[in-house]
Amino acid sequence: MRDYNFAYLDxxxxxxxxxxxxxxVAVPGYQVPFGSREMPLSYGWGTGGVQVTASLIGPEDVLxxxxxxxxxxxNAVSIRKFFARTTGVATTTRTDEATLIQTxxxxxxxxxxxGQIVVFQVPIPEPLRWLExxxxxxxxxxxxxxxxxxxxxxxxxxxxxxxxxxxxxxxxIVDGRYLMRPSPIPKFDNPKLDRSAALMLFGAGREKxxxxxxxxxxxxxxxxxxxxxxxxxxxxxxxxCGARGVFLDxxxxxxxxxxxxxxxxxxxxSRRRAESEAG
Amino acid sequence: xxxxxxxxxxxxxxxxxxxxxxxxxxxVGFDLWSGEVLGIVxxxxxxxxxxxxxxxxxxxxDGGQVAxxxxxxxxxxxxxxxxxxxxxxLRTEWGVVHQHARDGLRLGVSAGANVGERLMALGARHYGxxxxxxxxxxxxxxxGQGRIDDLPETFSGGMQQRLQIARNLVTEPRLVLMDExxxxxxxxxxxxLLDLLRGLVEDLGLSAVIVTHxxxxxxxxxxxxxxxxxxxxxESGLTDQVLDDxxxxxxxxxxxxxxQP
Numbered sequence: 301m302r303d304y305n306f307a308y309l310d311x312x313x314x315x316x317x318x319x320x321x322x323x324x325v326a327v328p329g330y331q332v333p334f335g336s337r338e339m340p341l342s343y344g345w346g347t348g349g350v351q352v353t354a355s356l357i358g359p360e361d362v363l364x365x366x367x368x369x370x371x372x373x374x375n376a377v378s379i380r381k382f383f384a385r386t387t388g389v390a391t392t393t394r395t396d397e398a399t400l401i402q403t404x405x406x407x408x409x410x411x412x413x414x415g416q417i418v419v420f421q422v423p424i425p426e427p428l429r430w431l432e433x434x435x436x437x438x439x440x441x442x443x444x445x446x447x448x449x450x451x452x453x454x455x456x457x458x459x460x461x462x463x464x465x466x467x468x469x470x471x472x473i474v475d476g477r478y479l480m481r482p483s484p485i486p487k488f489d490n491p492k493l494d495r496s497a498a499l500m501l502f503g504a505g506r507e508k509x510x511x512x513x514x515x516x517x518x519x520x521x522x523x524x525x526x527x528x529x530x531x532x533x534x535x536x537x538x539x540x541c542g543a544r545g546v547f548l549d550x551x552x553x554x555x556x557x558x559x560x561x562x563x564x565x566x567x568x569x570s571r572r573r574a575e576s577e578a579g
Numbered sequence: 580x581x582x583x584x585x586x587x588x589x590x591x592x593x594x595x596x597x598x599x600x601x602x603x604x605x606x607v608g609f610d611l612w613s614g615e616v617l618g619i620v621x622x623x624x625x626x627x628x629x630x631x632x633x634x635x636x637x638x639x640x641d642g643g644q645v646a647x648x649x650x651x652x653x654x655x656x657x658x659x660x661x662x663x664x665x666x667x668x669l670r671t672e673w674g675v676v677h678q679h680a681r682d683g684l685r686l687g688v689s690a691g692a693n694v695g696e697r698l699m700a701l702g703a704r705h706y707g708x709x710x711x712x713x714x715x716x717x718x719x720x721x722x723g724q725g726r727i728d729d730l731p732e733t734f735s736g737g738m739q740q741r742l743q744i745a746r747n748l749v750t751e752p753r754l755v756l757m758d759e760x761x762x763x764x765x766x767x768x769x770x771x772l773l774d775l776l777r778g779l780v781e782d783l784g785l786s787a788v789i790v791t792h793x794x795x796x797x798x799x800x801x802x803x804x805x806x807x808x809x810x811x812x813x814e815s816g817l818t819d820q821v822l823d824d825x826x827x828x829x830x831x832x833x834x835x836x837x838x839q840p
Contacts, residue, residue, distance in 0.1 A: 440662075452685065455692045523704075525706075
């Protein structure tokens with residue numbers, strides 16, 4: 301692949317994105333505008349995440365790409381191949397071996413360590429978007445820290461459903477200041493953002509925004525004192541590896557409505573199975 | 580005038596606003612004292628609403644001074660206050676009741692959330708307490724407590740207006756700006772709303788600026804009146820004095836134009 305620059309993007313673009321990333325890290329949770337480029341995949345397939353990854357990846361990196369927790373779905377396979385071809389870096393499915401993890405919808409179950417970077421693909425970065433359609437107004441609300449309207453939404457949920465019905469991209473306050481929309485990860489993964497050892501970067505290609513949660517930064521999910529934040533839990537273990545306290549996907553396995561609940565994180569699940577077979 | 584404040588609650592001087600060559604209001608000045616209700620009357624287009632919008636900052640005035648004495652006794656010029664502080668005052672010590680309830684309400688969320696919004700914006704983080712305060716205020720504005728989870732869209736015009744009042748008063752503001760609070764309501768509903776407002780103003784010791792074209796509303800609610808025409812104040816004084824013995828030719832015309840049933 302001599303026809304492309306290393307990691308597809310030209311060096312000027314990478315510098316521009318790195319500057320945005322630095323600013324995002326300096327102001328945790330703040331959405332930094334950047335000049336999003338056309339990428340060889342359509343909007344909504346991870347153009348933001350791909351650009352952030354392309355601007356950060358070096359020859360020594362080991363890349364892992366997941367989609368809904370799985371390493372073997374179309375989107376994950378395509379993006380992993382894309383970087384393998386345009387950079388020649390080593391790729392892996394193992395969370396503990398990766399230095400750079402691009403993800404959509406999940407944070408791996410295996411605890412992250414210092415030095416790792418997680419890049420999220422974000423569809424809609426603005427947490428206030430469905431409450432306030434005007435961009436100028438939402439920016440002002442962030443500037444003045446006027447987040448009462450988000451609590452109005454939580455209030456409505458509790459009034460109608462008896463609990464906060466939002467189960468993904470559950471709003472958080474980063475470092476006690478900015479309201480942030482975690483990319484569409486399930487609220488199950490919200491606690492993993494809090495004081496994480498790894499750097500978390502969020503890239504929204506269509507909306508042209510980058511934001512970040514630096515390592516060891518406090519990330520608090522919004523809640524009420526008498527309706528505290530809770531994550532999903534399942535009353536059964538993973539049907540494949542028997543893990544409890546992890547995020548499970550529901551699989552329909554036949555035409556009679558038979559179903560299985562299995563780990564959404566394929567790397568975590570397959571390694572547990574391999575270990576139990578070996579042991 | 581109660582002697583608690585040596586300064587007026589609101590001191591307005593030289594307030595002006597132009598739209599191009601057209602003058603919306605010019606050199607408007609008045610004092611509002613604690614516990615006082617000031618009425619601004621005049622025909623459509625006389626600049627009443629512009630004055631109110633300039634006070635609340637919804638419209639940026641071209642010039643003048645709006646000196647507001649805060650609860651802690653300090654005086655700020657609302658026109659020169661930074662936006663964060665101004666918006667904070669608007670949520671805490673001020674309330675704004677719009678002519679059209681849909682401008683002042685969130686129609687897509689329940690009545691309880693509408694009343695609770697200001698509390699939550701100020702940091703209330705206990706659902707049960709927010710809901711309790713909302714129930715309390717719905718009762719005070721005579722909305723059945725069973726309607727707390729209903730959308731304001733399903734409310735009548737009078738109920739929407741009362742909900743808007745509850746939403747503003749829940750944080751116990753010191754000053755309320757009202758633009759035609761009874762506009763578009765039928766007379767019996769108007770009468771109940773006026774009763775309610777009079778009671779609340781008295782109970783809470785509110786100060787208020789009420790813009791209206793309805794002289795009967797002004798007579799019932801306002802202690803003092805300003806008569807505006809073409810963006811200027813042409814007459815001011817005690818309500819009864821202005822309405823019973825108007826001096827300025829325009830004020831005389833306005834008073835004599837009221838239909839007698």
